[in-house]
Amino acid sequence: xxxxxxxxxxxxxxxxxxxxxxxxxxxxxxxxxxxxxxxxxxxxxxxxxxxxxxxxxxxxxxxxxxxxxxxxxxxxxxxxxxxxxxxxxxxxxxxxxxxxxxxxxxxxxxxxxxxxxxxxxxxxxxxxxxxxxxxxxxxxxxxxxxxxxxxxxxxxxxxxxxxxxxxxxxxxxxxxxxxxxxxxxxxxxxxxxxxxxxxxxxxxxxxxxxxxxxxxxxxxxxxxxxxxxxxxxxxxxxxxxxxxxxxxxxxxxxxxxxxxxxxxxxxxxxxxxxxxxxxxxxxxxxxxxxxxxxxxxxxxxxxxxxxxxxxxxxxxxxxxxxxxxxxxxxxxxxxxxxxxxxxxxxxxxxxxxxxxxxxxxxxxx
Amino acid sequence: xxxxxxxxxxxxxxxxxxxxxxxxxxxxxxxxxxxxxxxxxxxxxxxxxxxxxxxxxxxxxxxxxxxxxxxxxxxxxxxxxxxxxxxxxxxxxxxxxxxxxxxxxxxxxxxxxxxxxxxxxxxxxxxxxxxxxxxxxxxxxxxxxxxxxxxxxxxxxxxxxxxxxxxxxxxxxxxxxxxxxxxxxxxxxxxxxxxxxxxxxxxxxxxxxxxxxxxxxxxxxxxxxxxxxxxxxxxxxxxxxxxxxxx
Ligand SMILES: Nc1ncnc2c1ncn2[C@@H]1O[C@H](COP(=O)(O)OP(=O)(O)O)[C@@H](O)[C@H]1O
Ligand SMILES: [Mg+2]
Numbered sequence: 001x002x003x004x005x006x007x008x009x010x011x012x013x014x015x016x017x018x019x020x021x022x023x024x025x026x027x028x029x030x031x032x033x034x035x036x037x038x039x040x041x042x043x044x045x046x047x048x049x050x051x052x053x054x055x056x057x058x059x060x061x062x063x064x065x066x067x068x069x070x071x072x073x074x075x076x077x078x079x080x081x082x083x084x085x086x087x088x089x090x091x092x093x094x095x096x097x098x099x100x101x102x103x104x105x106x107x108x109x110x111x112x113x114x115x116x117x118x119x120x121x122x123x124x125x126x127x128x129x130x131x132x133x134x135x136x137x138x139x140x141x142x143x144x145x146x147x148x149x150x151x152x153x154x155x156x157x158x159x160x161x162x163x164x165x166x167x168x169x170x171x172x173x174x175x176x177x178x179x180x181x182x183x184x185x186x187x188x189x190x191x192x193x194x195x196x197x198x199x200x201x202x203x204x205x206x207x208x209x210x211x212x213x214x215x216x217x218x219x220x221x222x223x224x225x226x227x228x229x230x231x232x233x234x235x236x237x238x239x240x241x242x243x244x245x246x247x248x249x250x251x252x253x254x255x256x257x258x259x260x261x262x263x264x265x266x267x268x269x270x271x272x273x274x275x276x277x278x279x280x281x282x283x284x285x286x287x288x289x290x291x292x293x294x295x296x297x298x299x300x301x302x303x304x305x306x307x308x309x310x311x312x313x314x315x316x317x318x319x320x321x322x323x324x325x326x327x328x329x330x331x332x333x334x335x336x337x338x339x340x341x342x343x344x345x346x347x348x349x350x351x352x353x354x355x356x357x358x359x360x361x362x363x364x365x
Numbered sequence: 366x367x368x369x370x371x372x373x374x375x376x377x378x379x380x381x382x383x384x385x386x387x388x389x390x391x392x393x394x395x396x397x398x399x400x401x402x403x404x405x406x407x408x409x410x411x412x413x414x415x416x417x418x419x420x421x422x423x424x425x426x427x428x429x430x431x432x433x434x435x436x437x438x439x440x441x442x443x444x445x446x447x448x449x450x451x452x453x454x455x456x457x458x459x460x461x462x463x464x465x466x467x468x469x470x471x472x473x474x475x476x477x478x479x480x481x482x483x484x485x486x487x488x489x490x491x492x493x494x495x496x497x498x499x500x501x502x503x504x505x506x507x508x509x510x511x512x513x514x515x516x517x518x519x520x521x522x523x524x525x526x527x528x529x530x531x532x533x534x535x536x537x538x539x540x541x542x543x544x545x546x547x548x549x550x551x552x553x554x555x556x557x558x559x560x561x562x563x564x565x566x567x568x569x570x571x572x573x574x575x576x577x578x579x580x581x582x583x584x585x586x587x588x589x590x591x592x593x594x595x596x597x598x599x600x601x602x603x604x605x606x607x608x609x610x611x612x
Contacts, residue, residue, distance in 0.1 A: 266454035269415050270468035270520060271443040280467060284458050361502075 020102035027079035030112035034072035044126040076112035149323040149332040156319040175248030203246035215239040216311035255286035374423035385579040401576035407559035447517030455501040507538030527558035
């Protein structure tokens, strides 16, 4: 019947319908797991109440946590029901409907396990924190030291934020300049290209903490009055800017390289010069593309402002360390960690949002 | 002397010689069509004329001025030579108007008001005045290509190079774009175009050149080339084109 060599019916037989996949066992595992997690959570909540001397807050929180774990029981129960339905449909020889029920049941069972696993992690964390009569809690989250140090630490944290913001602006500029210099065309650009490359190599090689010590302690020792009178914080900003511009220039460079050469050809064919092409066509497109990786580098720069504590710049970590030494308790330092978390999480979500948006745009939405 | 003279041009990418001594003259107000198989060097030749590629040997002159070799003001040359690419190559971060006004303002020294008027007039003449504020991603291929033609025209070039500008378009969009080229041809714009639209080439070309493996194997009027090709390679190429339903 078939006359074309491209089509061979023997190789393309119609498939026999697959039997429904089993449900009952997974559903059972999901249900047992959900029940066990709820029990573990009850244990964790009891520890919490004990630690809090049966206070009303801990009771409320505890009830909420336990109720939340119960949520995993529901899909597990649904999956069990689906298992029974599958069996009865199958006995009536209703293959397709039973397969559909089975697929849905397995999915429900997996959902139950997912919720239960999340509950288990929360419960275990709670148990660890409260173990040894709250040993972890009093080491990291003791309220009294936090209360004492809070004011000074948050004030010092403004220095971190200020240093980060100023450095980021400088890095945006210097990084772009270095990236462009590294792409200068022709023999005329060769010496500058070389210098830019050496700069990148060196400052990506030296650990940030070493750059900070060399610059903050070293520059004033050079005898240049400008550096001797410069506030330490500004020296710290110079150090961070030098370190991060080397990274960021690579990000820009990747962005510029990712623009298709046809864009540059189109611009040049209209008579735009190399510089005009860079400024009006390549850089604007590259910057848009590199915003997510750029923000990632900025998050990392913000964290590295804590390194300035080695150079006696009184940012949050340095202040917190003084309190820690005085109170013999790590909680002020945990407080610094909390501050960094608070400023970083919105930015991380924002990066995710940008990446999703770009993906959606590329998918043609 | 012809307006555009391409004289013994050789072009290689590394060891791969793509143009092997191409000689071709385009008179003022003439429309010359390049045909030839994919990979025969049509795009490369057009890119050389616009100095987007440098050549290893030969000379290209426009209105008597040599445009190849060292010491040529390429940016000045390119003001006179417009090129439209197969893949449109609009700037995606600029609106249609900005795409069109960029070069006249930055390169041509035209005032913003005047550039805007010129852009709007040109858009109107290709039936796209309502898309002035749109971005390229929001346009169909045919619309993007019309904008690309307008963008090149806004520099008021003396010669236009068109590189298979309808090859990437859905069939029903080809007509609109060719209509514009037809109008340009009738208006007397000097053009050198690579195309697979043989019917269209017949209609507008005063000269058709068949490019084969980097050299011009046969040239003549559209009538001669399409009806009585002398070379066997030309005949083969044309019969393949007929088979694919393009003639
Ligand atoms: N940038 C490049 N580098 C190396 N080879 C190229 C490049 N551009 C084109 N070529 C080669 O040159 C030949 C001619 O290409 P092209 O001018 O695009 O042909 P056409 O436009 O006629 O299809 C092809 O063999 C192609 O592989
Ligand atoms: Mg081509």
